[in-house]
Amino acid sequence: MNMDILVRLEKLNQLRLTEEQRAQQLAFFAEREAEMAQLDAIDTADVERMVHVLPLENVLREDRADEPFSREDLQAGAPQADDGYWQVPRTVD
Amino acid sequence: MTLLINRAQETAGKSVALEDLILTTALPTTGGSKMLEGYMSLFDATVVGKLEAAGYEIAGKANIGEFGFDLLGETSYFGACENEQGELEAASSLLLADGEVEAVVGLDVNGTQRRAAALADQVCVKPTYGTVSRFGTIAVACSGEAVCVTANTAAEAQDVLSAIVGHDDKDGTSLPEERCALAKTAAEMPKKKIALAKSFVEAADDLTKAAIAEFASFAEKAGFAVEEIDDAILLAARPAWNVLMSAELCNNVSRFDGVKYGYRATQYETIDELYTNSRTEAFGELLKATILYGSEMLSEENYDKMYDKSLRVRRVVVEELARIFADYDAVLLPACSKSAYTLAELEADKFLCFKDNACTAVASISGVPAVVVGGVQLVGPAFSDAALLALAAQFESAEEVR
Numbered sequence: 006m007n008m009d010i011l012v013r014l015e016k017l018n019q020l021r022l023t024e025e026q027r028a029q030q031l032a033f034f035a036e037r038e039a040e041m042a043q044l045d046a047i048d049t050a051d052v053e054r055m056v057h058v059l060p061l062e063n064v065l066r067e068d069r070a071d072e073p074f075s076r077e078d079l080q081a082g083a084p085q086a087d088d089g090y091w092q093v094p095r096t097v098d
Numbered sequence: 099m100t101l102l103i104n105r106a107q108e109t110a111g112k113s114v115a116l117e118d119l120i121l122t123t124a125l126p127t128t129g130g131s132k133m134l135e136g137y138m139s140l141f142d143a144t145v146v147g148k149l150e151a152a153g154y155e156i157a158g159k160a161n162i163g164e165f166g167f168d169l170l171g172e173t174s175y176f177g178a179c180e181n182e183q184g185e186l187e188a189a190s191s192l193l194l195a196d197g198e199v200e201a202v203v204g205l206d207v208n209g210t211q212r213r214a215a216a217l218a219d220q221v222c223v224k225p226t227y228g229t230v231s232r233f234g235t236i237a238v239a240c241s242g243e244a245v246c247v248t249a250n251t252a253a254e255a256q257d258v259l260s261a262i263v264g265h266d267d268k269d270g271t272s273l274p275e276e277r278c279a280l281a282k283t284a285a286e287m288p289k290k291k292i293a294l295a296k297s298f299v300e301a302a303d304d305l306t307k308a309a310i311a312e313f314a315s316f317a318e319k320a321g322f323a324v325e326e327i328d329d330a331i332l333l334a335a336r337p338a339w340n341v342l343m344s345a346e347l348c349n350n351v352s353r354f355d356g357v358k359y360g361y362r363a364t365q366y367e368t369i370d371e372l373y374t375n376s377r378t379e380a381f382g383e384l385l386k387a388t389i390l391y392g393s394e395m396l397s398e399e400n401y402d403k404m405y406d407k408s409l410r411v412r413r414v415v416v417e418e419l420a421r422i423f424a425d426y427d428a429v430l431l432p433a434c435s436k437s438a439y440t441l442a443e444l445e446a447d448k449f450l451c452f453k454d455n456a457c458t459a460v461a462s463i464s465g466v467p468a469v470v471v472g473g474v475q476l477v478g479p480a481f482s483d484a485a486l487l488a489l490a491a492q493f494e495s496a497e498e499v500r
Contacts, residue, residue, distance in 0.1 A: 006394070010394070014390045014393050014394055018352075018377075018389050018393050019373040019374045019377050019378075020374065020377055020378055020381070020386050020389065021375075021378045022386065026383060026386070029387070030386075030387055030390060033387050033391065033449050034391065034394070036449065037337075037341075037391060040336070040340070041337060043337050045407075046334075047414055049410035049413075049414065052410040053410070053413060054409035054413070055409055055412040055413035055416060058241070058412075058464060058465030059227060059271065059273065061271060064270045079140070079358075081138065082136075082137055082138055082360075083358060083359060084357070084359070084361070085362065091357060093357055094368055094369050
């Protein structure tokens with residue numbers, strides 16, 4: 006981990022850290038890196054990944070339309086909406 | 099000090115508080131974050147309907163740390179809570195201590211509720227994964243988080259747990275009804291043996307060690323053999339859970355971008371500035387750090403080395419627990435290594451929830467139930483929830499006699 010990677014991560018995640026926060030973040034990464042030795046000590050070469058603790062099955066439901074939320078309800082908490090549309094700055098020049 | 103971020107009208111009967119990651123239509127749901135201040139959900143979480151059907155009234159939304167994965171609620175946008183001794187204490191604990199509610203229902207993401215219950219000498223049950231619907235909870239670390247109950251007594255925790263356990267078609271990880279029902283039924287603990295996770299105990303402070311010794315003494319008088327076990331594998335749960343939790347959190351909070359709902363910055367010109375300024379202004383330091391760490395764990399460079407490795411270690415921990423539960427009814431360990439924390443400590447080390455979560459990570463990563471009572475934690479095999487609570491109730495009775 007270094008400052009260049011950290012700045013790239015900020016951009017990818019739409020975040021911006023202060024210089025002080027960047028220093029803390031690098032220390033946080035270093036702490037996490039140090040604890041990885043506990044994972045490396047476990048031989049997992051012949052161990053399958055366990056994404057979920059339960060044997061999950063795909064859940065399907067009948068293909069029918071439910072009553073949708075109204076546009077007014079969906080936009081009731083919108084930071085900025087007008088005439089039924091969410092408003093954002095221009096996305097395509 | 100904010101115990102309830104939003105309060106319902108006066109309640110008359112049995113009342114519970116919901117921690118603020120549980121969506122409600124009657125009250126705003128904030129997730130403890132500036133990002134969702136004032137946010138009104140269009141639907142209720144399944145547990146809300148189940149609680150109301152069982153006769154519980156919702157007293158309000160309990161204050162929690164931002165997205166509920168910190169140590170004890172210290173990262174809440176609405177402020178951390180402290181007790182009269184100046185120690186950090188979860189809002190849920192203070193509400194219960196004040197007798198404001200019979201129980202608090204929350205989402206156990208990283209063991210916060212179990213630590214809080216241990217510090218406040220209350221009871222918390224994190225049930226078997228998949229037995230309580232997570233539909234309508236704000237997702238943080240989906241593969242391990244579980245709706246949990248905190249109460250003053252094991253009997254009250256059991257009553258509320260029984261009300262919310264059950265299959266839900268709306269939750270893809272919900273177990274069939276007959277398996278959910280197992281979590282409500284207290285079976286015998288047939289082996290009469292409890293495993294003591296010695297490394298976790300050795301890392302704890304003296305008061306926590308004393309609580310463990312007191313429970314072990316009770317268990318022996320109740321006919322259990324208490325034996326130390328080699329717990330080296332269980333120690334790996336913490337770093338693996340830190341990776342998995344952060345990776346899942348990073349993805350789950352990517353939806354909060356200031357466009358359709360939630361906080362939007364006032365200063366921006368481009369769409370990228372809207373996203374970046376909104377998230378930067380609304381998210382706290384711990385959340386930002388965790389997002390960035392989770393993102394790095396999922397990067398091409400680290401995916402196999404860190405994320406994939408952690409998924410494999412999860413299986414190793416689950417299989418180790420299965421081996422232990424072949425011989426023992428439960429594992430006895432602390433819920434956290436200290437018996438008190440102060441805000442000053444958390445200000446000096448903002449990331450303590452990634453270090454002092456070793457004791458809670460074991461059940462978080464493996465989905466097995468955990469019960470906190472008398473300042474200690476019991477972890478049992480899947481569906482032993484009610485049996486663990488029954489043992490907790492027995493401990494409470496023995497304490498009363500003393």
